[in-house]
Amino acid sequence: MPTSPPAPSQRRASGRRVFLPTLLLGVVVVAWSGFWWYASTRVQSEWSRFVVRQAELGRQIRCADQSFGGYPFRLEVRCTNPQVTSTRPGQSFDVHLADLGAVAQVYQPNKVILEAKGPLTVVDGEGEGATVTANWASAEASMGIWTSGPSNADIVIKGLDANATRAGQATSLVAGANVEAHIRLAVGANAAPGAYDVVAKADAGSMPPLDRMLGGPEPLSGEFQATVTQIDLQPRPMRERLRAWAADGGSLQIVLAQLNRGPSSVKAAGTVALDDGGHPAGDLTVALAGINEMSGSLQQAGLASGRLVGLMGVGLSMLGKPTNIDGKTAVEVPVRLANGKVSIGSFPAGRLPSLF
Known part of the structure; x- marks a missing residue:
């Protein structure tokens, strides 16, 4: 059909x-x-x-x-x-x-x-x-x-x-x-205009200039965690930026700053700002592991005398308290930055440059 x-x-x-x-x-x-x-x-x-x-x-x-x-x-x-x-x-x-x-x-x-x-x-x-x-x-x-x-x-x-x-x-x-x-942008208790959280990590098989200075090649690694406040992103020269940052009451709140090289480690935490003269100012807690190895490398490189190396080992032990860094025996000491000077405990340890 x-x-x-x-x-x-x-x-x-x-x-x-x-x-x-x-x-x-x-x-x-x-x-x-x-x-x-x-x-x-x-x-x-x-x-x-x-x-x-x-x-x-x-x-x-x-x-x-x-x-x-x-x-x-x-x-x-x-x-x-x-x-x-x-x-x-x-x-x-x-x-x-x-x-x-x-x-x-x-x-x-x-x-x-x-x-x-x-x-x-x-x-x-x-x-x-x-x-x-x-x-x-x-x-x-x-x-x-x-x-x-x-x-x-x-x-x-x-x-x-x-x-x-x-x-x-x-x-x-x-x-x-x-x-x-x-x-x-910073969150939680650190949240504020111009506040940023910073995390950084780095590692290197070798750094020849440092290796030559300290007597031989060693792997290097580091980690940094902090909050920086009062950041102004307007383009300007660095010295002017730092001067404005200090005037605004900016600070660097270090949660962790750690550097590892071979058996030696340095670990720090605390808060740093800039004073009216552009000098770093603040209080840090610093821990050091492998002091003997670190001192030996400095002596071998000609950066420290044998007497100074001996004083470093004894002095840091007297000024600090025992602790550890990732399982390595360490000494923890208080470090103060003030009036253009750095002090370990109550002992002066050097001068600080002005950043602006």
């Missing part, structure tokens, strides 16, 4: 079922493309403003090739062979990098991920024009930015090697190092 053709009303309904979803998809694609184009244009505008602002501050930023992309879900900026040249008085330098890329998701533009490819070369424009060259297996950073300013930043570098060249002579600075640092 022959099949009758569909009625006109059925054909129209069938056509609408195909046409309307296609139309809706087309509208969504056009709207999304417009949104991406707007966001990408904003990124380019902000980048241009940043470059102009840096130029006004005496830092020229150039790219051998610059591109913007990432459609449809990402916003990407890539700068090939970037160069930064500073002509600021007393801060003259040139920085060269192989490649730098920044990526943000179009639906989360306030979180930016950076990836850098080495080598990195820094040429000092002052004096003899010393050059530092660094390379790494990987280097990534991320930053969260809100209207009030950065909320967090992270950096992770693996397999870092660095060398310095001065007067034609090259010196290895560090080999096989891994570095990570994390900064967040």
Whole structure:
């Protein structure tokens, strides 16, 4: 029995079922493309403003090739062979990098991920024009930015090697190092405007300058945890920044600062600020493990006499109390920073420089 053709009303309904979803998809694609184009244009505008602002501050930023992309879900900026040249008085330098890329998701533009490819070369424009060259297996950073300013930043570098060249002579600075640092707006009891929590860790297979000074290669590792208050992110020279930080009552509240090298360890905690003269001021609790090994290395390097080494061992034991660092026998001593001087207990141990 022959099949009758569909009625006109059925054909129209069938056509609408195909046409309307296609139309809706087309509208969504056009709207999304417009949104991406707007966001990408904003990124380019902000980048241009940043470059102009840096130029006004005496830092020229150039790219051998610059591109913007990432459609449809990402916003990407890539700068090939970037160069930064500073002509600021007393801060003259040139920085060269192989490649730098920044990526943000179009639906989360306030979180930016950076990836850098080495080598990195820094040429000092002052004096003899010393050059530092660094390379790494990987280097990534991320930053969260809100209207009030950065909320967090992270950096992770693996397999870092660095060398310095001065007067034609090259010196290895560090080999096989891994570095990570994390900064967040302070939370909990430390939460306040301008307060940030800081955590950093680093380890290195060797640091040749230090190894030569202390008589032989030893693996090195360190950890730092602290809260810093009254941070002002306005661009300004470091000395002015530190002066303003002191005037605002800023402080560095150290939860843990630890350095390990071979059998020796140093561990500190306490609070440090800057006084009106720019000198560090505060009280620390410092623990030392491997004092004999540490003293022996200082004596071998010619940094301490045999008499001073003997006094160090006996004096620290008398001034401090027994403790341990990660299971290693240690001595804990109080350290005070005041009036441009450092004291261990009630005994003077040296002078402190002014930072501004």
